[in-house]
Amino acid sequence: MRRAGTVLRNLTPRPSSRLAQLILVANFVALGVLVAGMLALTETRRGLVNAKLDSLRAQGELIANVLAEGASDGAPAPVLRNDDARAILRQLYVPEESRVLVFDKGGQIVADSHLLADVFEETVLPPPGQPRPDLANTARSLPSRILDTVSNLLRSPEERAALDRDLVDEVRQVINGEIVAGVRREADGRRVVSVSIPIQPVRAVVGVVTIESYDLDRLIEAERRALLPFILIAALVTTMSSLALTVFIARPVRRLARAAREARRAGGRRVKMPDLRSRNDEIGELGVALSDMTEALYDRLDAIESFAADVSHELKNPLTSIRSAAEVLPNARDAERRDKLLAVILADVRRLDRLISDISRASRVDAELAREDVGRFDLAGLLSELADTYNAMDGRRAEIVIERKVRNGLVLGRDGPLGQVFRNLLDNAMTFSPEGGKVWVRLVRGHRNGRPSLLVQVDDEGPGIPEANLETVFQRFYTERPRGAAFGTHSGLGLAIARQIVEAHGGRITASNRRAEEGGVAGARFTVELPAATAD
Numbered sequence: 001m002r003r004a005g006t007v008l009r010n011l012t013p014r015p016s017s018r019l020a021q022l023i024l025v026a027n028f029v030a031l032g033v034l035v036a037g038m039l040a041l042t043e044t045r046r047g048l049v050n051a052k053l054d055s056l057r058a059q060g061e062l063i064a065n066v067l068a069e070g071a072s073d074g075a076p077a078p079v080l081r082n083d084d085a086r087a088i089l090r091q092l093y094v095p096e097e098s099r100v101l102v103f104d105k106g107g108q109i110v111a112d113s114h115l116l117a118d119v120f121e122e123t124v125l126p127p128p129g130q131p132r133p134d135l136a137n138t139a140r141s142l143p144s145r146i147l148d149t150v151s152n153l154l155r156s157p158e159e160r161a162a163l164d165r166d167l168v169d170e171v172r173q174v175i176n177g178e179i180v181a182g183v184r185r186e187a188d189g190r191r192v193v194s195v196s197i198p199i200q201p202v203r204a205v206v207g208v209v210t211i212e213s214y215d216l217d218r219l220i221e222a223e224r225r226a227l228l229p230f231i232l233i234a235a236l237v238t239t240m241s242s243l244a245l246t247v248f249i250a251r252p253v254r255r256l257a258r259a260a261r262e263a264r265r266a267g268g269r270r271v272k273m274p275d276l277r278s279r280n281d282e283i284g285e286l287g288v289a290l291s292d293m294t295e296a297l298y299d300r301l302d303a304i305e306s307f308a309a310d311v312s313h314e315l316k317n318p319l320t321s322i323r324s325a326a327e328v329l330p331n332a333r334d335a336e337r338r339d340k341l342l343a344v345i346l347a348d349v350r351r352l353d354r355l356i357s358d359i360s361r362a363s364r365v366d367a368e369l370a371r372e373d374v375g376r377f378d379l380a381g382l383l384s385e386l387a388d389t390y391n392a393m394d395g396r397r398a399e400i401v402i403e404r405k406v407r408n409g410l411v412l413g414r415d416g417p418l419g420q421v422f423r424n425l426l427d428n429a430m431t432f433s434p435e436g437g438k439v440w441v442r443l444v445r446g447h448r449n450g451r452p453s454l455l456v457q458v459d460d461e462g463p464g465i466p467e468a469n470l471e472t473v474f475q476r477f478y479t480e481r482p483r484g485a486a487f488g489t490h491s492g493l494g495l496a497i498a499r500q501i502v503e504a505h506g507g508r509i510t511a512s513n514r515r516a517e518e519g520g521v522a523g524a525r526f527t528v529e530l531p532a533a534t535a536d
Helices: 002-011 018-043 046-070 082-091 135-139 142-154 157-163 167-175 216-265 282-331 335-371 379-391 415-432 494-504
Strands: 098-104 109-112 180-185 191-199 207-213 375-378 398-404 410-413 437-448 451-459 508-515 521-531
Touching: 018 216, 046 082, 046 098, 046 180, 046 191, 046 207, 046 216, 082 098, 082 109, 167 180, 167 191, 167 207, 191 216, 216 282, 282 335, 375 379, 379 398, 379 415, 379 437, 379 451, 398 415, 410 415, 410 521, 415 437, 415 451, 415 494, 415 521, 437 521, 494 508, 494 521
Parallel strands: 398 437
Antiparallel strands: 098 109, 098 207, 180 191, 191 207, 375 410, 437 451, 451 521, 508 521
16 A cells, blocks of 8 residues: 555646646647537437427427317408417427427417416515516526536527527417428526427418427437446546646656756766666657766766866976076086077977877867768868878978878768868878888778768878877877977877867778888878768
8 A cells, every 4th residue: 555655646637737737738638629529519409309399399389289170250351360279279288498489470479388378487586676687687597507618609690589588479470471490599598499480370470379398498408417437437547647647757857958957966976867868758768868967077077077177287398498498597507508508498388289289179170060060072182282281281291192082072971070170180190201202192982880980091101000009099188299399399189180170070080001022011090981962
């Protein structure tokens, strides 16, 4: 019992859950509209009303024919014999829920089946001195008036006109030779199914027979009572479905929102998002997307923290060197010693300037990638332009040779950042290439994860990369310069930036060594793989 109570409390929506309240309100509004429509339809059950009218019409025509034969004179002028009409009506059987009225051609009542059968209506009068209330508004409750308003929308103009018609108007129309049938409302609010038929011995109208039925409201109430169990079942099903929607929609969203708030307040501490991967719906997709986004943010925070630590470490080295030189400089006794110390300070200042510039460029990569639009461009054309630019430079160490083995070199990406990637790779290859050497740039077709891709291989003739450092070269501030290169001329951020840009385009970049025929290292090779774009 305790466990069942716990489960029930978990299923019950919290008052503060706005989504649960919205689900309940929306479902019950829809149910309310359906119930109101069902109840309003019972007000205008045309089949029931038409059957009633047909029955009353048959009875009224029979009574009118009997009165025309037995209670009317044709000479010297057509006239209805009132006493005979009352006597004939007294002998006829009239059901308890019906009433028959006979009028002469002047519209005056001649006979009433209720009076002849000693049936009287009781009306409660107000105390003396108080005004008589409006019987129609008193008898009809607010729900009845609301249903009547709704049902009026479903009635035809003729039915609405008949509902507002009184008995005097009905008799007046029949005296003019018409047959009037319909449903009208009495002063006390009751609906009456009424049929009025002229009494015509030959052609002249000598009177009117009106037969009324008062059981329409009772039949409608019976139909409404029959609908009540179905309404209760529908309300129960709506409540259960609302609770189910709350459990399967509102509660997971609430869990995600709570976890997001905890992550915001955690101050960088990792907070695990709810695992909704088992749900194959939009809520599951939302949970997975939020979890992935949170992990990406945590990874970004870790990367920023690591980047800050690396920057601090790299900046400390030249600052330490500058401080040491500055401390020794006042104690230098000769000009040669002071010149060497000043040269060290200037070299470290240039190194600091270069580091700060590269750090600033590295920190802007993500923002620049987010701002620039992705589009299709010709990677082969970009590589050719870079090769022509480098080959035209004065004092170049090596010649760049393009080998294109594809006809369609289109990729989907940003040409500016990708151009920076290949400039970094070419600069790196030119630095390690011997004087008069060559740098090969090959563009070939490839496949990755079942999709076409383009591979760009940048080969040099340098000493290669130590096998243990094939992955380390992509780390920030890692530098390994050829023998004789000036210390501090490179920040070690070029390859790290290149990997960051390539991975942002859904590609990958790797480093390897080329092997000569005898098995030795013939140079380094950097391979960039990017998703290919289809041509128009």
